[in-house]
Amino acid sequence: MGSWNAVIDVSNVCWSPYLPPLGQRAPVWERLAIVMAAWLEQHGDDARFELVADDSLERVLGPDTRYFLDLKRTGEIRSVSVADGEILRLAAEGGLHVITRDHYTDYRAAHRWIERSPERFHAWDTGVDGTVRLAPLGIRTRSAQDVSQAREVKVLRWSAKLDARNQAHRKILQTRWRCPNVSCRQAAQWQGQLLAWPRISPEGAAICPSCRRPLVALGPRSALHEVVVADLESQAEIMRFPLEVDCPVIVGRGAAVKGIDLAMYTNGERSAIDTVSRQHLMMRLTSAGDANWRLSALDLNSTNGTTVERWTGSDFGQARPVPADTETYLGTRDRLILGDAVLLRLSGKRYLAEPTTMQNEQPKRVIPPGETAVVRRPPLSAG
Numbered sequence: 001m002g003s004w005n006a007v008i009d010v011s012n013v014c015w016s017p018y019l020p021p022l023g024q025r026a027p028v029w030e031r032l033a034i035v036m037a038a039w040l041e042q043h044g045d046d047a048r049f050e051l052v053a054d055d056s057l058e059r060v061l062g063p064d065t066r067y068f069l070d071l072k073r074t075g076e077i078r079s080v081s082v083a084d085g086e087i088l089r090l091a092a093e094g095g096l097h098v099i100t101r102d103h104y105t106d107y108r109a110a111h112r113w114i115e116r117s118p119e120r121f122h123a124w125d126t127g128v129d130g131t132v133r134l135a136p137l138g139i140r141t142r143s144a145q146d147v148s149q150a151r152e153v154k155v156l157r158w159s160a161k162l163d164a165r166n167q168a169h170r171k172i173l174q175t176r177w178r179c180p181n182v183s184c185r186q187a188a189q190w191q192g193q194l195l196a197w198p199r200i201s202p203e204g205a206a207i208c209p210s211c212r213r214p215l216v217a218l219g220p221r222s223a224l225h226e227v228v229v230a231d232l233e234s235q236a237e238i239m240r241f242p243l244e245v246d247c248p249v250i251v252g253r254g255a256a257v258k259g260i261d262l263a264m265y266t267n268g269e270r271s272a273i274d275t276v277s278r279q280h281l282m283m284r285l286t287s288a289g290d291a292n293w294r295l296s297a298l299d300l301n302s303t304n305g306t307t308v309e310r311w312t313g314s315d316f317g318q319a320r321p322v323p324a325d326t327e328t329y330l331g332t333r334d335r336l337i338l339g340d341a342v343l344l345r346l347s348g349k350r351y352l353a354e355p356t357t358m359q360n361e362q363p364k365r366v367i368p369p370g371e372t373a374v375v376r377r378p379p380l381s382a383g
C-alpha cells in the first residue's frame with residue numbers, strides 16, 4: 001500500500017508528443033489526466049500523486065490554464081520556476097516514483113540516488129492501438145563529465161533560451177546589450193547595460209529577459225566570466241550572470257538593487273535568498289595588465305555577511321569573512337557564500353573567457369589570491 005505513490009513531472013507530460021494528440025509539440029493539459037489514468041490502471045487506484053509543474057506552463061496552456069489554476073488554488077499542483085529540483089526533492093524525501101521522460105542528467109551529482117534507484121523512474125508511451133502505458137524509463141549511469149556538461153547546457157537554455165553550441169547564439173552571448181524600454185523596471189536597474197544574460201526570441205533575436213522587447217546592441221563585450229548563483233543547501237542553481245572586465249556587478253535582493261536582483265529569479269517562493277541584503281555584494285573583474293585580470297568581491301555592509309571558501313587544490317578551506325571595507329581578491333575556484341544561504345562561484349565555461357575573435361589576443365587568466373605581482377605572459381609570436 002502506498003508503494004506506487006508518484007510525483008509527476010507535469011510540464012514534461014503536457015509537452016510530450018508521445019501522448020495523444022500524438023506528435024503535437026505543444027502543451028496539452030489533457031495529457032496529464034491520460035497519464036494519471038494509465039498509472040492507476042497499472043498500479044491500483046490507491047496510488048497518490050504529487051504534481052509539480054514549471055511556472056511557465058501556466059502561460060502556455062491557453063484556455064486550459066483555468067484547470068491548472070484551479071488545481072493550484074486547491075494546492076493539488078505546485079509550480080516552481082524550474083520543476084526538476086522540486087520533483088527530485090519530493091521523490092527523495094517521500095520515496096516516491098517519478099513519472100517523467102527526463103533523465104535528469106544534470107541532477108545526477110546532487111541526487112546520487114537516481115542512479116541507485118532506476119526502477120523508480122517511469123516513462124509513458126502510446127501503443128499502436130492508442131493505449132498509453134508506463135514503463136521503466138531506463139536510467140543509466142552517466143560519467144561525471146556528461147553530468148557537468150548537461151548542467152552547463154541546460155542551465156544556459158533555461159535561464160536565457162540560449163545554446164552555447166549555436167554560433168548565432170554565441171554571438172549574442174558575446175555582445176553587450178541595453179534594453180531601450182524606459183518603463184522596463186529591470187532595465188532601470190541595469191546601469192545602462194543589461195547585467196543578466198539576454199533571452200532569445202523565437203526568431204533568434206536578443207530580447208530583454210524582463211520585458212521581452214528587442215535589445216539594442218552596444219558592441220562586443222570585454223573579457224568576461226560567468227558567475228553561477230545557487231542555493232547553498234540544495235545546490236539548485238538560481239541564475240547565472242556574465243561578469244565583464246571593468247563592469248562591476250552588485251548582487252542583492254529587491255527592486256532597489258542596481259544590479260542583479262535575485263528575487264527576480266526565485267519567484268518569491270523560495271526562502272534561500274531571505275538572508276541576502278538589498279545590496280549585498282559587489283563583484284568585479286579588473287584589468288591587471290595587458291593579458292591578466294583580477295577577480296574581487298566587496299561586501300556592501302550586508303546584514304548577514306559574506307564568507308569566502310578558498311579552493312586549496314583538493315578541497316574548500318574554512319569559510320572566512322569577506323570584509324565590508326576592502327576588496328577581497330579571489331581565485332577562479334574560490335566560492336562566496338552570501339548570508340549563509342546563497343553560493344556564488346565562477347562557472348567553468350571557457351569560451352566566454354575569449355570575448356572577441358582577435359587572432360593575436362593573449363590567453364588570459366585570473367590572478368590567484370596571494371599572488372601580488374601582476375603576471376604578464378610573453379607575447380605569442382604572430383603567425
Ligand SMILES: [Zn+2]
Binds near residue numbers: 181208210211
Ligand atoms: Zn526590458
